[in-house]
Amino acid sequence: MIVENSEVILSVRNLTAEVNGTPILKGINLEVKAGEIHAIMGPNGSGKSTFSKVLAGHPAYDVTGGEVIFQGENLLEMEPEERARAGVFLAFQYPLEIPGVSNLDFLRVAYNSRRKQQGLEELDSFDFDELVQEKLEIVKMNPAFLSRSLNEGFSGGEKKRNEILQMALLEPKVAILDETDSGLDIDALKIVADGVNQLTSPENATILITHYQRLLNYIVPDFVHVMAQGRIITSGGKELALELESRGYDWLLEDAAIMEVGTR
Amino acid sequence: MSIQVSPSTIPNPDEFVTSVLADRDPYLTELVKQCQGLIQVIEPETVAWVQELRDRAASLARQYTIPSRNDEEWRFTDLSTLRQVTFQAVSEQSAISLSDIKSLTLPEAVNSRLVFVNGVYAADLSSVADLPDGVVVSNLAGLPITHRSRVKDYLAQHQGVQEVFTSLNTAGITDIAVVWVEKNVVVETPIHLLFISTSGNTPIISQPRCLIVAELGSSVTLIEDYISSPTSNSQSLTPYFTNSVTEIVLAENAQVSHTRVERESVEAFHIGKTAVTQARDSHYTCSAITLGGKLSRHNLEVFQTGEQTETTLNGLTMIAGQQVADTHSAIALNYPYGTSNQLHKCIVADKAHVVFNGKIFVPKPAQLTNANQLNRNLLLSPKARVDTKPQLEITADNVKCSHGATVSQLEDEEIFYLQSRGLDENDARNLLITAFATEIINQLPLASLRETLSVAVNHQRLAVT
Numbered sequence: 001m002i003v004e005n006s007e008v009i010l011s012v013r014n015l016t017a018e019v020n021g022t023p024i025l026k027g028i029n030l031e032v033k034a035g036e037i038h039a040i041m042g043p044n045g046s047g048k049s050t051f052s053k054v055l056a057g058h059p060a061y062d063v064t065g066g067e068v069i070f071q072g073e074n075l076l077e078m079e080p081e082e083r084a085r086a087g088v089f090l091a092f093q094y095p096l097e098i099p100g101v102s103n104l105d106f107l108r109v110a111y112n113s114r115r116k117q118q119g120l121e122e123l124d125s126f127d128f129d130e131l132v133q134e135k136l137e138i139v140k141m142n143p144a145f146l147s148r149s150l151n152e153g154f155s156g157g158e159k160k161r162n163e164i165l166q167m168a169l170l171e172p173k174v175a176i177l178d179e180t181d182s183g184l185d186i187d188a189l190k191i192v193a194d195g196v197n198q199l200t201s202p203e204n205a206t207i208l209i210t211h212y213q214r215l216l217n218y219i220v221p222d223f224v225h226v227m228a229q230g231r232i233i234t235s236g237g238k239e240l241a242l243e244l245e246s247r248g249y250d251w252l253l254e255d256a257a258i259m260e261v262g263t264r
Numbered sequence: 265m266s267i268q269v270s271p272s273t274i275p276n277p278d279e280f281v282t283s284v285l286a287d288r289d290p291y292l293t294e295l296v297k298q299c300q301g302l303i304q305v306i307e308p309e310t311v312a313w314v315q316e317l318r319d320r321a322a323s324l325a326r327q328y329t330i331p332s333r334n335d336e337e338w339r340f341t342d343l344s345t346l347r348q349v350t351f352q353a354v355s356e357q358s359a360i361s362l363s364d365i366k367s368l369t370l371p372e373a374v375n376s377r378l379v380f381v382n383g384v385y386a387a388d389l390s391s392v393a394d395l396p397d398g399v400v401v402s403n404l405a406g407l408p409i410t411h412r413s414r415v416k417d418y419l420a421q422h423q424g425v426q427e428v429f430t431s432l433n434t435a436g437i438t439d440i441a442v443v444w445v446e447k448n449v450v451v452e453t454p455i456h457l458l459f460i461s462t463s464g465n466t467p468i469i470s471q472p473r474c475l476i477v478a479e480l481g482s483s484v485t486l487i488e489d490y491i492s493s494p495t496s497n498s499q500s501l502t503p504y505f506t507n508s509v510t511e512i513v514l515a516e517n518a519q520v521s522h523t524r525v526e527r528e529s530v531e532a533f534h535i536g537k538t539a540v541t542q543a544r545d546s547h548y549t550c551s552a553i554t555l556g557g558k559l560s561r562h563n564l565e566v567f568q569t570g571e572q573t574e575t576t577l578n579g580l581t582m583i584a585g586q587q588v589a590d591t592h593s594a595i596a597l598n599y600p601y602g603t604s605n606q607l608h609k610c611i612v613a614d615k616a617h618v619v620f621n622g623k624i625f626v627p628k629p630a631q632l633t634n635a636n637q638l639n640r641n642l643l644l645s646p647k648a649r650v651d652t653k654p655q656l657e658i659t660a661d662n663v664k665c666s667h668g669a670t671v672s673q674l675e676d677e678e679i680f681y682l683q684s685r686g687l688d689e690n691d692a693r694n695l696l697i698t699a700f701a702t703e704i705i706n707q708l709p710l711a712s713l714r715e716t717l718s719v720a721v722n723h724q725r726l727a728v729t
Contacts, residue, residue: 056684059676080683081692089684096681100699106685109695115688149699166685 002200002222003035009174009205010075014231015066024050026230027066031176035202039216039241040209042227043249048209052178052228056090057083071173080177080264084110085117087173089207091163091180097151103162104146107132111169122179135168139195157188166196177209181215193218194209213245288656291347292432296325299436299471301355304361304385304405310412314404314437317420321434328428337697339617340651341561342588346533350506351469353436354382358462360493362389365460367494370487370712373456376401377440381460381493383470383503385439385568398449399484405442410678411444419475422511423567423596429535433471433509441474445482446519454485454710462493463502463529467589474510478518478546483492486512490536492529492556503558508536514546518572520551521709527720528556530585537563544599546571551708554589555720556679564593567703568630570599579608580704582721583616596629606637609704611697614646619651626658633660637667642700644674698722 010032017025024047025046032038042048055068055079056060068075075083098106109133112122123131136143139161145167151159167175177196181189189233196219199207208219216238225232226249233252234240244252287293300322303314331338331348358381369377375394378401379386385403402413407415415587420434461470478484506528514520519539528534534557540548554560566575581589595604606607610618619677620639641650654667673694682692701721708714 051459056680058680077689080680081688084684090685092681096675096678098678098681098696098699100702101695106682106695109687109691110685117686155331170685 001035001037003202006034006036006202008033009071011068011069012068014061015051015054015068016056016064017050017061018064019061020052023064024230025054026228028063029219029231030225030232032205032207034205036199036223037206037208037219037221038148039221039224040075040207040227040232041213041224041244043253044211048227049178052090052176052207055083055176056088057079059237081113084170086113087171088168089175090160091160091167092174092263093175093182095159095163097149097154097208099152101150102146103148103150104129104132106150107146107166107169110166114170132169135165136245138168139164140191141165156183157185157192160184160188160192161195164192164199168195168199171199172204174205174207177211178209179211180208181210181212184215189215189219213241216241219221274490279437281446286323286326288327292328292330292428293326293468295351295432296322296435297571298353298469299432301436301438303437304403304439305412306405307602309411310404313416313518318435318437321431324426325428325431325435325702328431328648331428337592340617341559341588343559345559346505348507349503349533350702352466353467353470355382355384355438360386360389360460360462363533363662364494365389365458368458369490370454370456370710372710372712373454373487376453377456377458377550378403379460380441380470380472382462382468383438383472386657393452395455396449396617397452398446398649399451400442401455402442404442405444410411411442412475414428414444414585415440415442415475418477418511418513422565424539424565426536428564429507429714430509433473433507433537434469437473441472443474443476443484443486445478448481449479450483450535453487453572456486456489458491459490459506459508460491460493461504461506461528461532463504463531465502467505469505470505471509474508475513476510476520476522478512478514478520480515481517483519485528486523487710487713488524490524490528490534490556492525492527492532495614503533504529505533505703506536508534510536510538512538512540512548514540514542515543516543517629519544519547519729520571522551523545523708523710523713523719524550524552524562525713526540526552526554526556526560526562528560530558530587531556534560536561538565540564540566542566542568542570542573542575545572546570547574549576549578551578551704552580552591552727553704553717554579554586554591555583556667557589561586561590561592564591566593566604568594568595568597568599568602571599573597573603575602575604577604577606577608578704578707580608580701581608581610581618582701583611583618584613585616586614586618587616589616592621594623594625595635596625597635598625598627600631600633602630603634604636607704608639610639610641610650611644611699611700612650613644615645615647615649617649617651618654621653621655623655623657624665624666624667626656626660626663628659630660631662633663635663635665639669641669641671642674642697643671644697694722697724710723
């Protein structure tokens, strides 16, 4: 929702980044205020996922210019775990399977690291169990998944639900969902979208990164941005997503290509 | 009970005496001479047959040399550092009190424990008050007379008993830890065989010997534990040498759960053999945990002597610094319907070096055998080294066999995933290392051991980072 005079949570200015010397992000500008849902769309290889990973602090990407201010702090100077504790959450496109690490223990460690940052007392396993049972409802997850190893042998849908469960526990200030919808059947998509909708509030913000318009039928964005060749080439309201659905990306890409030539 | 051991497997050292020159390796001869302590029994009859066994093994050992890297079985493990040390055997008891070893005892096995210090039986540290009828857990001197003669039928009878370090051990038998479970007896209480080494000013050699016999339909859980004394100065640089042999005999339908823990000091040399003979329908499970030792070697050999046996071998080796840890396993499935599952995991840090050689033999008669083997290695430093060699020899044509070996490092993506949930890099790495070890540790039969070893793994891990 767009809230009048709400605080700016995330401000990205002219962000450039590369991986192994290859420029991927070529000047991203984005401002996200509390309460807002932003969708970033674009064809494969446009830099959407890179953008999300750079925000989360993935070490494989080198930031070469620009700045990212998160709640008044320079996000780019923070370690990935510091960003997480401060309230940046990335739901992974491909959540990793980690055999030998119990899902429940992992959730508790993650939860307590955020609590500690907020100056709150860490929860013991008894209190945490109670809390997590409550949060399971949000993503309609079977409690049996808690005693299993983190994501090990989970289906695609179960992994994504587990990501949203983590989001529910960590209560981030800004949640970046990287292709959370890809590969989900419609039932799983509804559950995941419903979970995300329950977690959005006037105090936090959500960035949806997606290739498909379908997700936006279930999570309605306030703003839609189209990314191509490492830049946001156009922005609009939710109707832009519908236009992309019917016309594809090509018309925008052609415009962008002309602009590219024009700037040279 | 009936245990089939084919006649050809019973060693006949007489064959060798005239054919090979004795004292080929003065170092080995000296070790054999060192280990000629008194046999710990009272009545002469037992002393006589043990002495005879020792003499035969001694004359055999003196025809060998300490293996070098030219020896295929020792290609990756260099024993020249062992040769640089002169070891002496001890015969007197060490002054260790029960309170000294409090941290080493297992609450599940408080009164089902035998303790040996530097290879010498420590009666005051041992207690077997908690055991049901039909099970004998004792050193040689404490054995009922009836069992002394029965031990003779099984001691040093396994295939491969002529191997050099086994011969060295047999040549120096002064005492034996015996666990004898009678027909159809199910022993719920786990049995703890604890071998403590104290490190003084002179390098010592100790040669623990265990004999486990599980008669028809019996069941027992065994913890075989090698550790350096907590009272020893941890900074002590005095090396010591443990050369152990454990023979385990499973009669028909018997079940043995065996956990072997090696957590010697990092100055120790440890060469240990586990020789298992499995009659039909028996189940044997081994969890071998290796954390200690400057140089350690575990020879794990399983011989099937009947149909439909089940063998599970789990292994975890976690070493750092300049440690070398070598596991050589061999499973001989000679009858139909056998199953073997082996998972051996290694975590190698710093400049440590791990060796794994896993042989599985499935000859023609072993039809409808299932044999799986997997060796997974996690390298934590660019200088860490792994030599792994799965070795399946299959001539039966209707079997299911698989094997594999993986060598990997911690995945950056996994670390990042954990970081993105608020764990710092160090905690993320540690969590992943622990998780790798957990798969084996979680399968250990005793809660206290799972706990202790988790702590030991964490401790080892902290030393790494």
